[in-house]
Amino acid sequence: MSISTNLWVWLAAFLTLTIYSFLYKDNIMYKFAEHLFVGASVGWSIAIIWHLTVFQYIIDPIKEAVLNKDVLGFILVLVPTIIGLMYFSRFSRSKGWIARWPIAVTMGYYTGISITPSIETNIFKQVEGTILTSFNPGSLGSWWALLLLVGVVTTLFYFFFSVKHAGFVGRTAKVGIWFVMIAFGASFGYTVMARVSLLIGRIQFLLHDWLGIIK
Amino acid sequence: MLFKRTLPLLVVFVLGIAMMIQYFIPHPISQSFKEGADNWIRIIGAFAIVLGLASFFHVHTRKIMRKNKDSIFSVVAIVSLIGMALIGILGKDGLDNWLFSNLYSYIIVPLDATMFSLLSFYIASAAFKAFKARNAMAFALLVTAIIVMLGRVSFGSFLNGLVEWIMVYPNTAAQRGILIGIGLGIIATSLKIILGIERSYLGGE
Known part of the structure; x- marks a missing residue:
């Protein structure tokens, strides 16, 4: 057993134990760690945005444009900066509507850019993966591929609410529910195991990195 | 009204159509337009924070002003935010600053991992309450979850084949159905926004 002499490791161990203290009941140490986590995470994000966006995409390009007397380059940075600054109009009651401009630019960009990849990856690729397979009755894999096709179609029936789930549609949708329930079970099992692996990681940290009990 | 509503809607329409069309034009002008738009969005987004x-x-x-018993934790949140941001922004070597890196590795990473690992206890107790096999479908969910969990630990290795079959066929089938639904939802909502049918993001007035 060799306890760590690194103060940072002790700090991390202390914070780990304060979070686990919540298993007993909500307490001030847990609340301290919780608020520290929120504050530090936001602070970290601000530093990242400052260096990777504000410096890289605003300050450095403006400096460069001024040094090279590049008017177009300067305008191309200044315009989005002014649009971004329009967000601050939210602090005024009467001029709050100005913030609609940066929101409009953001909405236009993201809606336009999301449509085509969505068609390609969420629809074409999924349909392609479901139906593009050569069927060979002697091969078990082909029957499983058929099961996959049935699963996709019946799941789609289940999520199609524009018609009443009765008769043929109702029976098909019911088959879809079976597939959905199995998928939810699998997802739940995976989520639990992911959390358990995080727990194992923290226990390993406490017993190996901090206390040095296990090798 | 023109500046408050009509022009922002026009901006959404023009930019939405332009971003949609550029995807189909593999030309340097189209690509530089896309890169320019990407940079603009990064800059605008930075101000939103x-x-x-x-x-x-x-x-x-x-x-803090109300001085209730938990106000000290608000002080902790504010001080940690300002401290972390200042160290990251003003510290020597920028993001490679040793103190900033250590604060990330020994405060944020352990707190993040521990917070999520805490869920393993609650997710198990929630499952115990929720997973009562009330009908055959709930039983299917329960059995699948147990098989997948057991198949991922060493003593459940005999279930590996079954777990793989579940993940590759029934699970993929339902996930694909859901993905197709999500895709259709994204397209329909995006089109509604571009065409100005959905305009709740502009707020009132």
Whole structure:
């Protein structure tokens, strides 16, 4: 057993134990760690945005444009900066509507850019993966591929609410529910195991990195 | 009305159509337009975080002013935010600053991992309450979850084949159905926004 002499490791161990203290009941140490986590995470994000966006995409390009007397380059940075600054109009009651401009630019960009990849990856690729397979009755894999096709179609029936789930549609949708329930079970099992692996990681940290009990 | 509503809607329409069309034009002009638009969005988005920060400070300073028993934790949140941001921004070597890196590795990483690992206890107790096999379908969910969990630990290795079959066929089938639904939803909502049918993001007035 060799306890760590690194103060940072002790700090991390202390914070780990304060979070686990919540298993007993909500307490001030847990609340301290919780608020520290929120504050530090936001602070970290601000530093990242400052260096990777504000410096890289605003300050450095403006400096460069001024040094090279590049008017177009300067305008191309200044315009989005002014649009971004329009967000601050939210602090005024009467001029709050100005913030609609940066929101409009953001909405236009993201809606336009999301449509085509969505068609390609969420629809074409999924349909392609479901139906593009050569069927060979002697091969078990082909029957499983058929099961996959049935699963996709019946799941789609289940999520199609524009018609009443009765008769043929109702029976098909019911088959879809079976597939959905199995998928939810699998997802739940995976989520639990992911959390358990995080727990194992923290226990390993406490017993190996901090206390040095296990090798 | 023109500047408050009509022009922002026009901006959404023009930019939405332009971003949609550029995807189909493999030309240097189209690509440089896309890169320019990407940079603009990064710049505009950076300013949006100031609104989030203002909200954060507003909530916590109000708690401090009220002087209730938990106001000390708001001080902790504000001090840690300012401290972390200042060290990251003003520290020597920028993001490679040793103190900033250590604060990330020994405060944020362990807190993040521990917070999520805490869920393993609650997710198990929630499952115990929720997973009562009330009908055959709930039983299917329960059995699948147990098989997948057991198949991922060493003594359940005999279930590996079954787990793989579940993940590759029934699970993929339902996930694909859901993905196709999500895709259709994204397209329909995006089109509604571009065409100005959905305009709730502009707020009232």
